[in-house]
Amino acid sequence: MVLEIVSRTRGNKFVALGFPYDGEIPDGVESKYIIGNSIAQNDLDAAVFANYQPRALAEWKFIPAPEPLVAGRGLEGLETAFGIVRDGVSARNVVVSLE
Structure with a gap:
């Protein structure tokens, strides 16, 4: 196709x-x-x-989808992100920002 x-x-x-x-x-x-x-x-x-x-x-020619789920910032956000993934998430990218 x-x-x-x-x-x-x-x-x-x-x-x-x-x-x-x-x-x-x-x-x-x-x-x-x-x-x-x-x-x-x-x-x-x-x-x-x-x-x-x-x-x-x-240039907004490539648009990531679906919208990422930002779980937090830095190392402190990792535990929250792991919890979200552990509890179940579908069709979303769980992200921890390093900035």
Whole structure:
């Protein structure tokens, strides 16, 4: 489904797959299966986390969702965060701010 949608877009058409895919890849679309820990061993980590993501976040082109649940600040917030996770949280990122 994602590959079909990407095939209808303009520009560079590349999809990083998090799972092996045996299906047909549409013409003009490139894809590569990437194992989660392999990004640190190639240029993908820098491309995403150093080049794309900071700029996209600053320009509101990448909007994280759902809204993070800020449990607290510094080391003092860790116990609260662990308590929230222990008690159960769904579809939220529990965050402790370091600032």
